[in-house]
Amino acid sequence: MTKDLANGEPWTPARSAALYQIDGWGEPYFSVNAQGHVQVRPDPRLDRHIDLFDLVEDLKARGLALPLLIRFSDILADRIRRLNEAFSKAISDYNYSGVYRGVFPVKVNQQRHVVEEIVEFGRPWNYGLEAGSKPELLIALAASQEPGALIICNGYKDEKYIETAILAKGFDKTVVIVLERIEELDIAFAAADKLGIRPVLGVRAKLTAKGIGRWADSAGDRAKFGLTATEIVEVIDRLQARDMLDCLQLLHFHIGSQISSIRPIKTALREATHIFVELCRMGAPVKYLDVGGGLAVDYDGSKTDFHASRNYDIHEYAADVVGAIQEACKDANLEPPTIVSESGRAIVAHQSVLVFEVVGTSEVPVAEAIAPTPTANKVLRDMYEAWQNATPQNVQEAWHDAAQAKEEAFTLFKLGYLSMRERAEAERLFWACCGKFLRFVRGMKQVPEELQDLERIMASIYYCNFSVFQSAPDSWAIDQLFPIMPIHRLSEEPVGRGTIADLTCDSDGAIDKFIDVQDVKTVLELHPFDPTQNYFLGLFLNGAYQEILGDLHNLFGDTNAVHVQLGREGYHVAHVVKGDSITEVLHYVQYNPEMMVESVRRQAERALRNGQITLPQVRLLMRHYEDSLDAYTYLGDDD
Numbered sequence: 001m002t003k004d005l006a007n008g009e010p011w012t013p014a015r016s017a018a019l020y021q022i023d024g025w026g027e028p029y030f031s032v033n034a035q036g037h038v039q040v041r042p043d044p045r046l047d048r049h050i051d052l053f054d055l056v057e058d059l060k061a062r063g064l065a066l067p068l069l070i071r072f073s074d075i076l077a078d079r080i081r082r083l084n085e086a087f088s089k090a091i092s093d094y095n096y097s098g099v100y101r102g103v104f105p106v107k108v109n110q111q112r113h114v115v116e117e118i119v120e121f122g123r124p125w126n127y128g129l130e131a132g133s134k135p136e137l138l139i140a141l142a143a144s145q146e147p148g149a150l151i152i153c154n155g156y157k158d159e160k161y162i163e164t165a166i167l168a169k170g171f172d173k174t175v176v177i178v179l180e181r182i183e184e185l186d187i188a189f190a191a192a193d194k195l196g197i198r199p200v201l202g203v204r205a206k207l208t209a210k211g212i213g214r215w216a217d218s219a220g221d222r223a224k225f226g227l228t229a230t231e232i233v234e235v236i237d238r239l240q241a242r243d244m245l246d247c248l249q250l251l252h253f254h255i256g257s258q259i260s261s262i263r264p265i266k267t268a269l270r271e272a273t274h275i276f277v278e279l280c281r282m283g284a285p286v287k288y289l290d291v292g293g294g295l296a297v298d299y300d301g302s303k304t305d306f307h308a309s310r311n312y313d314i315h316e317y318a319a320d321v322v323g324a325i326q327e328a329c330k331d332a333n334l335e336p337p338t339i340v341s342e343s344g345r346a347i348v349a350h351q352s353v354l355v356f357e358v359v360g361t362s363e364v365p366v367a368e369a370i371a372p373t374p375t376a377n378k379v380l381r382d383m384y385e386a387w388q389n390a391t392p393q394n395v396q397e398a399w400h401d402a403a404q405a406k407e408e409a410f411t412l413f414k415l416g417y418l419s420m421r422e423r424a425e426a427e428r429l430f431w432a433c434c435g436k437f438l439r440f441v442r443g444m445k446q447v448p449e450e451l452q453d454l455e456r457i458m459a460s461i462y463y464c465n466f467s468v469f470q471s472a473p474d475s476w477a478i479d480q481l482f483p484i485m486p487i488h489r490l491s492e493e494p495v496g497r498g499t500i501a502d503l504t505c506d507s508d509g510a511i512d513k514f515i516d517v518q519d520v521k522t523v524l525e526l527h528p529f530d531p532t533q534n535y536f537l538g539l540f541l542n543g544a545y546q547e548i549l550g551d552l553h554n555l556f557g558d559t560n561a562v563h564v565q566l567g568r569e570g571y572h573v574a575h576v577v578k579g580d581s582i583t584e585v586l587h588y589v590q591y592n593p594e595m596m597v598e599s600v601r602r603q604a605e606r607a608l609r610n611g612q613i614t615l616p617q618v619r620l621l622m623r624h625y626e627d628s629l630d631a632y633t634y635l636g637d638d639d
């Protein structure tokens with residue numbers, strides 16, 4: 001244990017837990033143990049923990065290099081159980097006479113092992129699948145084995161998509177084709193005529209009620225998806241004219257993802273239940289009401305309606321859904337429908353963790369200020385004075401003086417009045433000022449706004465062995481926050497302040513926004529990096545959307561992934577999915593590695609003939625070239 005520099009009290013794992021808010025976002029799966037490691041409790045019903053640091057060491061010993069995506073199958077099972085139990089409870093609390101039948105939207109994580117586990121763990125609840133495209137329908141049809149399981153078909157559809165869905169009805173599955181556009185009705189009619197099978201149809205209603213935040217435009221009058229009231233009436237009339245109104249069995253809506261506040265969910269439910277009642281009144285035997293996705297994940301643990309959080313929990317959500325539908329049916333004297341929801345993020349976000357290592361740091365060069373000579377340029381003497389005179393009481397004034405002197409120094413340099421050496425001295429003095437001011441600022445209760453930036457200016461850069469574009473694309477694309485913290489050394493005070501830079505040659509390949517109870521932090525508390533010791537960071541709650549949105553920027557490929565399951569004792573590794581090799585990523589961009597080897601060999605031979613390279617050098621070059629083709633795309637120490 002180390003002493004806290006600020007007040008002399010010992011630093012403890014509990015203080016790390018509080019600092020990284022792990023109880024807020026990690027409960028009940030992630031916590032900090034007495035060794036100062038992150039520990040995982042994959043099945044919260046059992047008092048069994050896996051030490052994440054030990055697990056990573058163990059996986060490394062099996063030859064699995066970092067960055068490594070670890071999936072905990074038992075967490076996935078627990079998420080499915082929680083959602084279904086929340087609806088069961090709400091159904092019994094409200095004495096609702098219908099049932100709940102959830103479906104998993106395949107687009108949120110299409111990985112075969114994940115989808116197969118979802119089908120397996122969902123069996124007790126008849127949990128189904130939702131497809132948003134033709135390829136996803138193919139996955140859903142192959143993966144869902146349960147007779148009677150629901151398959152909901154969303155997304156834009158062509159003839160093949162619709163015919164396949166209609167034909168699969170013959171497999172004892174309920175395959176519902178949800179009309180997203182009025183044009184799909186014509187395709188459905190044509191397919192039904194051609195095949196002589198009556199389809200099960202649904203309509204996606206375009207609600208006026210909007211979601212909140214990033215995906216607010218998934219609903220509303222100008223939304224990309226769904227049918228307007230006029231179009232829904234047209235569907236009813238046209239179905240009736242063909243004596244097919246009995247085919248319309250489902251009403252669907254989806255107001256967007258990560259709905260952080262319960263209010264828009266309630267508003268949407270009110271509108272959707274009205275539409276449901278109206279559909280029934282017009283004679284459509286709608287027996288499924290599908291409330292879409294949107295159930296949010298508390299990424300920052302703040303339990304607020306901030307975009308990275310949510311101000312409600314799964315029980316409140318289920319109760320509001322069941323309650324709203326119950327009330328509408330009671331008022332209209334209707335048979336309660338089967339409730340369907342399409343929660344994706346809330347099912348798969350928690351099950352995976354990306355672990356990667358720090359490979360180096362870059363720090364702001366802070367040293368004590370050295371007094372300039374009496375004849376030095378005035379700007380240097382001013383800057384030194386700002387440093388010398390700064391006290392905790394006048395730090396804001398000292399900051400103004402130092403900042404002004406710095407600006408002057410650069411102007412003088414540009415005009416040729418300051419030499420390169422003098423400019424360098426000005427820079428050193430400025431960093432010395434910032435270092436001293438920051439010490440004062442950290443002791444303040446209320447930090448003036450202009451001084452709040454000092455932490456960021458003085459932050460170290462922690463270079464890490466991973467790619468933001470591959471493993472956390474939403475952090476780059478939409479500023480999504482994921483909890484990030486060291487997975488060990490948590491009994492030691494993290495005295496460093498840093499931002500994270502990845503391996504790509506892209507300045508966007510960085511993370512400089514971190515979860516905080518208040519808003520966001522621009523620097524993360526980290527430990528001083530010792531190049532002779534491993535330093536592992538975890539990026540948590542990244543199981544939803546990140547894998548498939550991840551791209552090959554700089555040709556960093558898929559990471560290694562493992563599925564870890566609790567065994568009777570300890571755990572076992574159920575699946576290992578090796579990450580891409582360099583050969584594989586080269587194939588994606590149409591290179592032929594054999595021809596590349598040939599080309600390099602020819603050039604090496606020519607250089608050898610011309611005496612520009614020696615034979616041992618040729619041999620070494622070719623060995624590196626060929627070995628690299630088989631290697632992992634990330635930095636590695638063992639191959």
Ligand SMILES: *Cc1c(COP(=O)(O)O)cnc(C)c1O
Nearest residue numbers: 254257258293294342343344345
């Ligand atoms: C994306 C999507 C979902 C999943 O949303 P989450 O917010 O991940 O629960 C569900 N239904 C439809 C139609 C979707 O497009």
